[in-house]
Amino acid sequence: MSSTPTVVLVHGAFADASSYAPVVRRLLDAGVTVVAPPTGNRSLASDAGYIASVVRQIDGPVLLVGHSYGGAVITVAGNEPNVVGLVYLAAYVPAEGESLGALQDRFAPSPLGEALVYTLYPIEGSSEPGIDVSVDITRFPAIFAAGVDAALTTVLAVSQRPLAATAFGEPAAGAPAWAEKPAWGIVASADQAINPDVQRFGYERAGASVVELDASHLVMHARPAEVVAVIRDALAAVTATQNEPVDSSAK
Template sequence: MSRPVSPTVVLVHGAFADASSFARVIPELTAAGLEVVAPAVPNRSLVDDAAYIASVVRAIPGPVILVGHSYGGAVITVAGTEDNVQALVYLAGYALEEGESLGELQGRFPDSALADALVYTPFPVPGSLENSTAETGTDVSVDVDRFPAIFAADVDPGLAAVLAVSQRPLAARAFAEAAPAAAWKSKPSWGLIATSDRTINPEVERYGYERAGMTTVEVDSSHLVMLAHPKRVAELIQDAVRATAH
């Protein structure tokens, strides 16, 4: 009997962070013999970001476990429909329904502490300057002084300070775009609820996971659970790997 093909774990970061947010999880996964890819998400729009991650997934020969943190959860909800995606893992993330936007899902619940700490900055839309239209979009980030307490309360303060000034913002348009698909309807899914999350209301996470019928765990953690509790995150990913091995 042939041995199961080991999947590649694709780690999709969220807003206000980048792929380095998985820096403590990646060694745990590679030590377990797993191949890992942690791409940079453009953070320009939900549909475009999902299309980019889907292209990364398609380029991988063999099965994929797709992991999304925060906004990355919305991205894998759409990109996870790719044929070689075996399972989805959500880390303090958004599990959208088909036709639902981030704003709609969040709007069902009380705001988190993040809501009044957001900073809005215009940016030039690519190509508009060459066409003399000078169109602008809006980038959303977190107030640098408030970032550690809201985003990374249980992460080393020195690291949290670095993360605060190296944020990867999210274009505002991503909050209003409806998800064109919901991969959790056809793929087995796991979800981690960060119960001390001040970035996303934990009830938003819990609601999305329960609606999707996911296997869920709860961890007393800030939003950056991958840096605060990397072993627990790696264990959940490995649970998904083992459960879908064939």
């Protein structure tokens, strides 16, 4: 079993695993083992269950990183025994039984709400369709990815992975992983998708070490070097903790 944590990068809504591309490249170049799995964005329980299954199959410790909705996913999936830390990027950090909608409603709404588009998708075994939520492609660059290369944002806008609307109201099940495990958080202070105060509140409640960056919601593209620096700080901290000598007199 490896003692060096694997970094598992969990994407959020309106994006996919490729949203981490600049971060993945830098981590790989630094010799860090990385996994960037897809999530279905269908429900918090099923998405967290899938990420937990990925984590269980990794031989050794895991540092979970979650962006946006992915923060809620790692809060639930992070209870796997081999998860040693959590890193939140412009993310939701719910408590037990709290939904994203309830967490968001504590604070002023962001401009994202007025830019959402709702479409239907079929649900197997049901006569009623589900509702998908995505961002208006004409407003995506300014709201989701300000400061990111304009040519890239047009591609990201038309390749969104939508989120099922029901996921916003779904309560987080079980005790949050941050209650027992160390956490780090990046506040994107120019975020137009998730109110930065939502991020600050969640990080403070989780006891996270916090860095604020003047960046838009897609902070991994806007400020990739700084994101990697926080991830590597977290890696160093959890690795040092694992290597601490055991006090044989302790009961």
